Amino acid sequence: MSESISSRSIRYASRLQGESLTVGYDAAPILNDVDFQVPDGQVTILVGPNGSGKSTLLKALARILTPTEGQVLLDGQDIHRSKTREVAKKLGLLPQGPVAPEGLTVRELVAQGRFPHQSLLRQWSSEDERAVNEAMTVAKVFDFADRPVDGLSGGQRQRCWIAMVLAQQTDLVLLDEPTTFLDLKVQVDLMELLVQLAHQMGRTLVVVLHELNLAAAYADTLVMLRDGAIKHWGPPSDVFTSANLKAVFDLDAHVIRDPHSKRLICVPTSAPEPAQHIEVGVRIA
């Protein structure tokens, strides 16, 4: 708990903030009085067991859910009272498991990302065209730009959706479980892409992830939620610990550092642990 308190007092630039957010019904709020500042230009990853409120927090930050108490501030403005189209020029969202309409081509899908920048009077422009092409290039979907999205593999499809959010050209991008149901290799590729967006293009990313080792490997800031509250918050080297995994996920695991990548990984153990397993684990570490 001490980590979470100390990390909360760290000061950093934050354009998107949640202030004492409570979401859900009075009797059983899904999110209970949560304060949260999204660090600018970083990859922030939300993890937590099912029902911990991580998706709910993301949706509240994305103005999809309206908090019963508290507010979300984007550049100091209450996001739920701002014009939603203006918000969409600053803040992009990729919800969980989006489904493209049958027959929609990749280019058409990505072009929808330009919606907030267009109006009845201001239709398609060369700027829109540039944004779409650039997004498709960054997300590596250019090769199948004119194919229907529903005919692609899971990983390709997800890259198309990421291209759509990129075409929106927002400084902040929120993604809800973008890697779920994908092969490990594809998950890694996607996370590399997201980190590149933050570190090379200065975007601010908030990602809900299920896969703990991916979260520890790619997060600049790791946020652990349980029972509708943020339990731990900070760089993975501070918060990705055996004790925290036990407290938040009820997971018995060792956290070891991969000697090659220097990344933290957790290795689940069964509880109570047989003595010899510990020895093996220590030897590998």
Added chain:
Amino acid sequence: MTTQVSQFAPTPESPEDSSGAWLAYSAGLPVLVAVLALMFGWHIAVGAKSLPLSTVLNALISYDASQFDHMIVRDLRLPRAVIAVLVGAALSVAGALMQGVTRNPLAEPGILGLMAGASFAVVMAIGVFQTVPTVWLPWVAAVGAMVTAVVVWLIAQWAPGGATPLTLTLAGAAITAFLGALISVAHLLNQETFEQLRVWLAGSLSGRRVDVLSVAAPWLCLALGVAMVLSRKVTVLAMGDDVARGLGVRTGWLKVQVLLCVVVLTACSVALAGPLGFVGLVIPHVVRLFIGSDYRWIVPYSALVGGAYLLGVDIIARLALRPQEIATGIMTAMVGAPLFIHLVRQRAS
């Protein structure tokens, strides 16, 4: 990265879809308008007395009241052709909008109960008040369609799992069957009043309701225009509520706008031609087979194809058993179903 972009990026002035589809889609519209105009002329030309197309054209451009043929064209056949175009367009666009917003390929005014509601309201109004001023017919139908839409949605919402495509379709089918039964009961109890409604209830363009047309046409055209304006947002909404909200669409408000639009389109169609099935369901799918999933194209294409289709069907309805006439509502499905199955099979292979 920048070199990659410039390598792939087409010239900035190029249209949205560099594959040329955009160009092909916009080129298709004038072609369809021409087809529609041709069907329109042909529709007026055929009938108990066949008229040459030149006479039809003359009657439309330089009307001469002393010529009997011109009178036939203007007073008898032109209204029917206009009704066919408007109703075909309205039902197709209503179906397209509903399919997009509910993400349900089966959605259309007929299946989701709006048409039954509109018909029921008209039948009841005539049953209770005996004569209803025709000026009121579209409004009576609109109230029926609106109330039914809300009831269907409430029933679906009530079901475990909420308003899904499945529960909406089931609720719509149930309400349609229920209202159909009530219409039958009303018919049995009051044969004389309802005899005049029998043809209308089968879906027919033969009523030549010029008085209704003058009331309904402006609203119907307005709703078609609104549908065009909304089409961009419907494409976004078809990708899911959360995606649409993330892109800055006020989804709740958009759904209300689309519902009002669909209710007006359905009510005007029912007031003009009775409950015509099939058109709203199938035309948007046919259009989609050719031009994909962007509603900015689906809506105008559906309007044109729907209008042309109903003209064509009505031509067959009047020619097939001449001098007898088959109710158009029967022909829409009789002609359309085999055509649709053929199209789907052809595109699938």
